[in-house]
Amino acid sequence: xxxxxxxxxxxVAYGGRPALGPFDLALAPGEIVALxxxxxxxxxxxxxxxxxxxxxxxxxxxRTPGRxxxxxxxxxxxxxxxxxxxxNVALPLELSGVAKAEARHxxxxxxxxxxxxxxxxxxxxxxxxxxxxxxxxxRALVTRPRLLLLDEPFAALDEITRRxxxxxxxxxxxxxxxxxVFVTHNVEEAVYMAARAVVMSPGPGRSxxxxxxxxxxPRPAQFRTTEGxxxxxxxxxxxxxRAMAGRAA
Numbered sequence: 419x420x421x422x423x424x425x426x427x428x429x430v431a432y433g434g435r436p437a438l439g440p441f442d443l444a445l446a447p448g449e450i451v452a453l454x455x456x457x458x459x460x461x462x463x464x465x466x467x468x469x470x471x472x473x474x475x476x477x478x479x480x481r482t483p484g485r486x487x488x489x490x491x492x493x494x495x496x497x498x499x500x501x502x503x504x505x506n507v508a509l510p511l512e513l514s515g516v517a518k519a520e521a522r523h524x525x526x527x528x529x530x531x532x533x534x535x536x537x538x539x540x541x542x543x544x545x546x547x548x549x550x551x552x553x554x555x556x557r558a559l560v561t562r563p564r565l566l567l568l569d570e571p572f573a574a575l576d577e578i579t580r581r582x583x584x585x586x587x588x589x590x591x592x593x594x595x596x597x598x599v600f601v602t603h604n605v606e607e608a609v610y611m612a613a614r615a616v617v618m619s620p621g622p623g624r625s626x627x628x629x630x631x632x633x634x635x636p637r638p639a640q641f642r643t644t645e646g647x648x649x650x651x652x653x654x655x656x657x658x659x660r661a662m663a664g665r666a667a
Contacts, residue, residue: 421480422447422565422597423468428477429622430463436622438463440477443616443625447564448595450635452608452615454654456662460623461601465490465567468599481565486514488565489558489596493573495550497542497557503529504538507557514561528556531593532586548579552586559590566596570603584611588636605658609650610637617657627657 422445429439438460445451445468453461466472467479469490481488489510497506504525511521529535532552542550551571558566568587572580584607591598600611608615609631619626631650633641641647 420447421445422482424480425464425467426478426480428467428474428479430460430467430472430474438621438623439474441624445597445599447597449614450591450598450600450612452600452602452612453618454602454605454608454615454658455618455623456620458621459618460621461618462569464623465569465599465601468565469567483564486510486561487563488567489561489563490567491554491558491569491571493570495542495554497550497553499542502539502541503534503545503553506553507560510557510561524560528560529553531590532556547575548583551575551583555587555590562594563596566598568598568600570601572607580607585636587611592636605654606642606651609647609654610642615650615654617654617661619661626661629653629657
């Protein structure tokens with residue numbers, strides 16, 4: 419199987435205290451995988467390893483995307499407060515050497531795709547939380563990455579906005595099909611977003627179960643009411659309960 423990225427028996431420690439692993443994860447091109455687990459289990463640490471922002475103390479990190487082919491969206495939008503939405507989205511293109519006019523044109527297109535074509539000139543302080551997250555998504559996708567890493571991007575948003583953004587992410591994924599790793603505490607969100615959900619045990623996080631989620635991506639209307647969705651959510655919940663009880667499968 420060809421891989422976009424993989425973690426092979428990786429271990430991470432902070433101040434000599436184990437934080438992750440041994441942990442394994444393989445990610446195929448175009449695959450969407452959700453990492454689910456309690457706070458402190460190492461989900462974000464695994465994401466940083468995949469992003470190349472951190473190195474394990476043991477194990478191997480495999481990354482095939484080249485420079486500029488990995489994008490990360492964090493829980494906070496991390497936008498430049500002094501720049502407008504278009505300038506924020508254009509930034510990674512300009513940093514990679516794209517001419518300013520072309521970068522702004524592609525930024526405007528990216529904003530339009532996330533439904534924000536009308537706010538290109540607004541600054542982050544003028545945007546709602548959901549709008550700011552859409553700008554972050556546009557910035558992450560404007561480079562057409564091969565690997566997209568999402569670290570609880572909807573955690574601070576209300577349920578209605580979370581559901582709308584989940585559909586938006588999947589619609590955007592369908593255009594270029596990057597591999598995605600999506601970190602969340604929310605079982606139903608994981609099952610809705612991903613073709614595969616990996617449950618992690620309390621830190622130092624290890625794999626405590628894996629569930630394949632049947633059904634098309636992007637999700638059809640009323641997918642949350644289907645038997646397949648409910649069965650997958652129950653399986654992930656059971657794996658999580660077992661992990662929390664120290665009986666990881």
